[in-house]
Amino acid sequence: xxxxxxxxxxxxxxxxxxxxxxxxxxxxxxxxxxxxxxxxxxxxxxxxxxxxxxxxxxxxxxxxxxxxxxxxxxxxxxxxxxxxxxxxxxxxxxxxxxxxxxxxxxxxxxxxxxxxxxxxxxxxxxxxxxxxxxxxxxxxxxxxxxxxxxxxxxxxxxxxxxxxxxxxxxxxxxxxxxxxxxxxxxxxxxxxxxxxxxxxxxxxxxxxxxxxxxxxxxxxxxxxxxxxxxxxxxxxxxxxxxxxxxxxxxxxxxxxxxxxxxxxxxxxxxxxxxxxxxxxxxxxxxxxxxxxxxxxxxxxxxxxxxxxxxxxxxxxxxxxxxxxxxxxxxxxxxxxxxxxxxxxxxxxxxxxxxxxxxxxxxxxxxxxxxxxxxxxxxxxxxxxxxxxxxxxxxxxxxxxxxxxxxxxxxxxxxxxxxxxxxxxxxxxxxxxxxxxxxxxxxxxxxxxxxxxxxxxxxxxxxxxxxxxx
Numbered sequence: 001x002x003x004x005x006x007x008x009x010x011x012x013x014x015x016x017x018x019x020x021x022x023x024x025x026x027x028x029x030x031x032x033x034x035x036x037x038x039x040x041x042x043x044x045x046x047x048x049x050x051x052x053x054x055x056x057x058x059x060x061x062x063x064x065x066x067x068x069x070x071x072x073x074x075x076x077x078x079x080x081x082x083x084x085x086x087x088x089x090x091x092x093x094x095x096x097x098x099x100x101x102x103x104x105x106x107x108x109x110x111x112x113x114x115x116x117x118x119x120x121x122x123x124x125x126x127x128x129x130x131x132x133x134x135x136x137x138x139x140x141x142x143x144x145x146x147x148x149x150x151x152x153x154x155x156x157x158x159x160x161x162x163x164x165x166x167x168x169x170x171x172x173x174x175x176x177x178x179x180x181x182x183x184x185x186x187x188x189x190x191x192x193x194x195x196x197x198x199x200x201x202x203x204x205x206x207x208x209x210x211x212x213x214x215x216x217x218x219x220x221x222x223x224x225x226x227x228x229x230x231x232x233x234x235x236x237x238x239x240x241x242x243x244x245x246x247x248x249x250x251x252x253x254x255x256x257x258x259x260x261x262x263x264x265x266x267x268x269x270x271x272x273x274x275x276x277x278x279x280x281x282x283x284x285x286x287x288x289x290x291x292x293x294x295x296x297x298x299x300x301x302x303x304x305x306x307x308x309x310x311x312x313x314x315x316x317x318x319x320x321x322x323x324x325x326x327x328x329x330x331x332x333x334x335x336x337x338x339x340x341x342x343x344x345x346x347x348x349x350x351x352x353x354x355x356x357x358x359x360x361x362x363x364x365x366x367x368x369x370x371x372x373x374x375x376x377x378x379x380x381x382x383x384x385x386x387x388x389x390x391x392x393x394x395x396x397x398x399x400x401x402x403x404x405x406x407x408x409x410x411x412x413x414x415x416x417x418x419x420x421x422x423x424x425x426x427x428x429x430x431x432x433x434x435x436x437x438x439x440x441x442x443x444x445x446x447x448x449x450x451x452x453x454x455x456x457x458x459x460x461x462x463x464x465x466x467x468x469x
Contacts, residue, residue: 003162004111005068005089012049012071018194019048021079023055026188026206030104030135031059033184033208038303039102043127045090045120046108050076050083056104057082064100066090091119097374100127103134107204109176110138110166114153117166121176128211130276131298134180135208140187141167142203168205180209232404232462233258233314236343237265245269246309249333251299251342252276252316256284262312263292269309274299275316299326304333313342318377323385327392334469340394346401346463347381353421353458356445361425366437369428376424382463394467404460410446413456417442 011018034042040062044053047065049072057063057080064084067073073085086093090108103124109117124134139146141155146167149159156166174182190202237258245268253259253273263271274297275281284294299320311330320326330340361370380388382399389397408416422441429437449456 007160007162008069009071012069012075015194017049017051017075017079019051019192020194021051023052024106024137024190026106026135026137026190026204027052027055027104029186029188029206030102030208031056031061033135034061034102034104034133035059037102037133037210039133040303041100042102042104043095043100043124044083044104044106045124046105046111047076047083047085048072050080050085052104052106053083054080061102066093066095090123091116095123095127097126098129098132101129101132103128103132103136105134105136107137107139107202109136110168111164112166113156113164114166117176121178125179125211129298129300130211131300132211133183133208134177134211135206136173136176137188137204137206138168138173139165140203140205141169142187143167144200144203170205173205173207177207177209179212181212182207182209184208232343234261236312236314236341236464237261240265240310240341242266242310247307248272248310248312249304249308250274251302251311251313251330252319253284253294254280254314254316256280256287256294258314259284259294260287260292263289267291302326302329302333304329306333306335308333309335309338311338311340311342313344315344317342317344318379321374321378323378323380323388324392327388327394331393331469336469338469340389340465340467340469343402343462343464345377345379346385346461347379348459348461349379350421351459352449352456353417353445356448357422357425357441359444360437360440363440366429366433366440369430369433369437373428380463385463385465389465389467394469396466396468398466400464402462402464404462405457406460407451407455407457409454410456413446413449413458414442416458417445 042056042061042063044063044065047053047067050065053063053065064086065076066086066088068089070087073087076083076085109120112120128134145159147157149157151157152164156164159165186206188204188206190204192202193199242265244266246266247269248262248266248271250259250262250271250273253275256273259271259273269291271292273284273294276298278296281294281296288294311334360366382401386397386399422438426434426438446456449458451457
């Protein structure tokens with residue numbers, strides 16, 4: 001047992017519910033933010049006996065608390081049966097990547113030294129889905145106890161044996177949020193009355209931040225390179241039977257070009273295009289008009305209820321791994337009788353590029369970047385996807401394969417690789433090696449797909465999906 005484990009286990013055994021039953025005022029601030037952002041699943045590292053985790057559970061969230069003290073968990077399970085407690089250190093406990101919408105971290109981060117604080121925040125990021133929210137509360141440098149005890153690092157003191165405490169300046173705290181977009185900062189006073197300290201007030205800082213997507217796209221470059229995606233999307237729209245007054249949701253709207261075609265078809269209706277890439281939405285926003293709007297939103301956060309006559313998607317759904325959850329959300333979002341209509345790559349697509357990128361990923365100089373790499377795409381067989389649709393409650397299900405193999409010029413094929421094919425594979429590569437990696441993949445892809453006379457062949461097997469609620 002580590003010194004920190006021993007410290008907290010002994011303290012809970014000795015003092016029980018140390019801070020009483022009331023939650024911190026910051027739990028209410030976090031709950032309000034989480035509700036606005038449609039957070040559902042919340043992780044609470046260092047949950048203690050659950051006074052804050054329990055508050056969040058009562059506010060309607062599905063809450064998992066990680067706690068190193070068995071005694072704290074025993075108390076928490078008595079008081080808060082609606083919280084799932086997991087025993088262990090947050091730094092080491094296995095948790096499924098991307099499985100939470102929000103992290104609420106109260107007065108835990110400052111209990112680590114610098115290297116472990118960085119690991120802690122990376123773990124928070126790993127546990128969140130793209131766009132997921134972290135709400136982190138820490139001791140500030142205005143805390144009355146700042147400076148007490150032996151100094152271990154800058155602004156870090158061992159105030160009690162086995163318990164380092166770091167006191168954060170504003171800039172210091174911001175620096176812990178690499179890979180996040182900071183949404184809100186604040187300071188709050190939190191009164192407490194425990195142990196031999198009696199009534200006292202903690203002076204805290206908090207930051208609310210959103211996890212940036214792993215894969216960010218350049219909307220303008222995509223618009224230049226994506227002629228074949230536009231062609232496929234426009235063909236899908238041309239086949240639609242519409243009355244002109246439908247409400248439509250476009251999942252993964254990209255640069256918005258195809259979405260405008262949908263808006264043209266429903267002049268008395270409305271279209272909402274959503275995408276998780278800020279670069280894509282930036283390119284799309286100038287196309288907005290009275291019956292067409294765009295929003296930055298991860299598809300995985302869908303929480304609409306019977307709002308749309310049609311959900312449309314073109315060349316986007318293969319980026320989503322949790323298809324059962326996605327399809328259930330689509331089913332909830334459609335009105336009775338509403339339709340899901342989408343096209344995306346199925347099994348066998350982009351075979352040349354995939355062979356090339358796998359070859360370069362396996363090269364000795366690049367292997368180290370892909371040790372824990374998760375393949376970015378889901379490209380199923382038609383029958384497999386049909387079964388998922390039926391399991392989600394859809395009827396009148398049709399999934400057909402359309403062969404869209406095509407030839408490219410070198411410039412066209414390079415554009416396709418740069419935006420969007422190679423983007424997820426560049427993410428784990430060190431900045432200094434990204435260009436070299438990209439160039440190696442491009443050379444390999446051109447070699448593997450060459451037809452001669454400046455032409456390059458790539459396979460595209462599209463699934464065209466139609467289903468009704």
